[in-house]
Amino acid sequence: MALNPFFLQGSANEQYLLQDLINEHLKTYGIEVYYIPRKVLGQDNIIREIEASKFDDNFAIEAYLENFDGYAPGSDIMTKFGINLQNEVTLVLSKERFEEFIQPFMAEVDDTQMLIDSRPREGDLVYFPLGERLFEVKRVEHEQPFYQLGTNYTYKLQCELFQYEGEDIDTSIEVIDDEVKEIGYITTLTLVGQGTTAELRIDNFGRTGTLQKIVLTNDGAGYTRVPTVSISTSPALLPNSTAEAVAITTVKNGVHSVDRILITNPGFGYTVPPTVTITSIANTAPGGQGVYGTGAAATSVIAANTGIASIRVINGGSNYYNTPIISFGSSTGATQPVVEPVIVDGVITSLLFQNTGSGYSFAPPYLISRTGADGTLSNTNYQYNEEVVGQASSVTAKVRDWNYNTGVLKVGINSGTFYVGEEIVGSASSARWKVASYNDYDETSPYDQNEEFETEGLSIVDFSEDNPFGDF
Numbered sequence: 001m002a003l004n005p006f007f008l009q010g011s012a013n014e015q016y017l018l019q020d021l022i023n024e025h026l027k028t029y030g031i032e033v034y035y036i037p038r039k040v041l042g043q044d045n046i047i048r049e050i051e052a053s054k055f056d057d058n059f060a061i062e063a064y065l066e067n068f069d070g071y072a073p074g075s076d077i078m079t080k081f082g083i084n085l086q087n088e089v090t091l092v093l094s095k096e097r098f099e100e101f102i103q104p105f106m107a108e109v110d111d112t113q114m115l116i117d118s119r120p121r122e123g124d125l126v127y128f129p130l131g132e133r134l135f136e137v138k139r140v141e142h143e144q145p146f147y148q149l150g151t152n153y154t155y156k157l158q159c160e161l162f163q164y165e166g167e168d169i170d171t172s173i174e175v176i177d178d179e180v181k182e183i184g185y186i187t188t189l190t191l192v193g194q195g196t197t198a199e200l201r202i203d204n205f206g207r208t209g210t211l212q213k214i215v216l217t218n219d220g221a222g223y224t225r226v227p228t229v230s231i232s233t234s235p236a237l238l239p240n241s242t243a244e245a246v247a248i249t250t251v252k253n254g255v256h257s258v259d260r261i262l263i264t265n266p267g268f269g270y271t272v273p274p275t276v277t278i279t280s281i282a283n284t285a286p287g288g289q290g291v292y293g294t295g296a297a298a299t300s301v302i303a304a305n306t307g308i309a310s311i312r313v314i315n316g317g318s319n320y321y322n323t324p325i326i327s328f329g330s331s332t333g334a335t336q337p338v339v340e341p342v343i344v345d346g347v348i349t350s351l352l353f354q355n356t357g358s359g360y361s362f363a364p365p366y367l368i369s370r371t372g373a374d375g376t377l378s379n380t381n382y383q384y385n386e387e388v389v390g391q392a393s394s395v396t397a398k399v400r401d402w403n404y405n406t407g408v409l410k411v412g413i414n415s416g417t418f419y420v421g422e423e424i425v426g427s428a429s430s431a432r433w434k435v436a437s438y439n440d441y442d443e444t445s446p447y448d449q450n451e452e453f454e455t456e457g458l459s460i461v462d463f464s465e466d467n468p469f470g471d472f
Contacts, residue, residue, distance in 0.1 A: 009149065009150070010149045010151070014149050018153060019153050022094060023097060026063065026092070030062040030063050030065070031063060033061060033062075033063045033127060033128060034058045034061075034126065034171070034173060035058070035098075036055045036059075036124060036125040036171055038053050038055060038121065038124050053123075054169070055125055056169075056172075057171070058171040058172070058173055059105070062093075062094070063091040063126075064091065064092040065089065066090040066092060067089050071088060071089060087133070087161040088160050088161075089135060090156060090158050091126060091156070091157045092155070093120065093157065094153070094154060095142070095153050095154055098120065120137060120140050122137050122140060123136065124136075125137070125162055127173070133162075134176065136161075136163075137157050137159050138159060139158040140156070142155050170385050187410070187412075188409075188438060189408070189409040189437075189438045190407055190408055190409075190435075191407045191424060191433035191436060192319045192436045195317055195319025196318045198316050198320070199315035200311055200313055200314065201312045202311050202364070203310040207269075207307075208306060209236070209267075209268050209302055210266040210270070210303045210306075210307040210309045211266045211300055211301075211302055211303075212266070212301045212355060212356050212357070213353075213356070214245055214262075214263060214276055215300070215301065216258060216261055216298045217297045218295055218297040220257055220258055220294055220296030222256055222293040222295075223257055223258055223292060223296065224256045224293065226247055226249050227249075227278050227279055227293060227296065229244075229261055229298075231243045231244065231245060231300070232274040232277075235269055238269065240265060240267070241268050242265075242267050244267070245263045246264055247261050247278065257296070258278065258296040262340060262353060263354075263356065264352060264353075266309045266356045273299065273300040274302075276298045280292055280293045280294060303358035303359075305359055306359065306361060307337075308337050308356050311337075313350055313351065316347035316349055318347060320348060320370070321346055323341065323343065324341060324368050324370050326339050327367050327369065328364045328365070329364040329365040331361070334359035337353065337356055337357035338354040339351045340352045340353075340354060380426075380432075381431060382399045382429050384399055384402070385398055385399060385400075386398070386399050386427055386429060387426075387427045388411060388425060389425050390422050390424055391423040391424075392423075393416060393418055394416075395414060395418050396413075396414075397413055397414045398411060398412050399426070400412050409424065419435065420437060421434065
């Protein structure tokens with residue numbers, strides 16, 4: 001039977017008419033989605049695997065949603081790593097609309113970044129506004145319907161829910177970028193800028209018979225608990241005249257010992273060096289015997305003449321995340337004090353004496369010098385998506401979010417783990433802030449439920465007695 005003579009079965013005009021009808025159908029019954037093409041930043045030269053990519057363009061285009069009863073049935077599956085929420089959708093795009101509206105912009109990009117620029121590509125993203133979700137294109141079918149009137153008119157995109165893996169996403173569409181910020185954090189850093197300098201006051205310097213230092217003669221062993229240090233009573237028998245000290249322990253080659261003894265109150269009125277007693281903590285644990293540590297011993301030295309008996313912290317300053325050096329002015333024949341600051345959350349709370357000094361006839365001046373770069377930080381703003389570098393760890397990461405008021409920096413694509421106390425420097429902004437604390441574990445991740453499944457699974461499958469799947 002001959003073909004209908006009133007139709008040419010594939011003329012250009014017939015194809016244009018059918019394409020126009022399809023375009024009109026999509027605009028009438030479709031939904032507006034955002035097509036986000038992938039740009040390749042790095043690719044393996046051997047197996048051509050994409051190692052790094054970014055998404056920084058977006059194109060609003062109409063698409064027909066083939067799913068009529070929700071996401072594809074059976075797309076949520078249980079794996080040994082937890083529940084895999086794929087939530088598949090199938091979208092139909094107009095071939096003509098894609099080639100006229102999106103393809104020219106994709107063709108302008110460097111060829112090394114665009115693997116295919118003539119059609120939608122596997123790996124591109126689609127923002128689905130109805131569910132406010134990002135989907136990744138897994139397969140593109142370009143031959144359905146199959147050559148009606150001799151050509152094809154649509155692209156059918158089979159998409160799965162996008163699982164963020166540290167890609168650069170900056171589409172300039174607030175609702176998309178905010179969604180990525182919420183699900184894509186790898187590390188949350190709490191940063192601090194340039195701090196204020198602490199202030200001290202030397203209250204007592206003219207008292208005689210102060211404790212100058214304590215010399216550790218035996219560091220002992222087994223001190224898994226910090227021992228107590230007691231000093232014999234001062235002959236002055238006045239308030240605060242009896243010296244006080246604390247022990248600092250350490251671990252070397254697996255041995256817990258006393259590292260040094262620092263003076264908290266030098267006291268006064270001593271005519272001979274007082275006795276220093278180191279008392280171990282009793283082991284009161286169930287079944288425990290003896291004490292935590294033995295053998296440590298120390299002797300004391302008193303100042304020959306006026307030493308510093310009290311230094312008070314009247315302003316602890318801020319942002320001391322490297323231990324500062326505190327030095328004192330010299331005087332003829334005087335021995336300078338040596339102190340260690342006690343720092344809590346970047347604030348100097350008190351001072352411990354290694355040596356209270358001697359020979360001062362007046363309160364000496366002091367200088368608190370920040371170490372590292374505590375005092376040279378630039379409190380400027382980080383820029384979104386710029387690379388930041390840890391100056392001590394050399395770890396690099398990309399900025400995902402920055403809040404100047406709270407000092408919270410959220411970064412992704414980390415090359416390692418940052419150090420507390422190190423500077424984080426922005427490569428584009430030159431912002432320099434110091435790490436006070438960090439959390440590189442995303443407790444709110446929707447894919448981070450494996451520990452819960454493992455715990456619950458132990459009540460279902462018990463491997464302790466036998467392997468339920470059989471033995472070889």
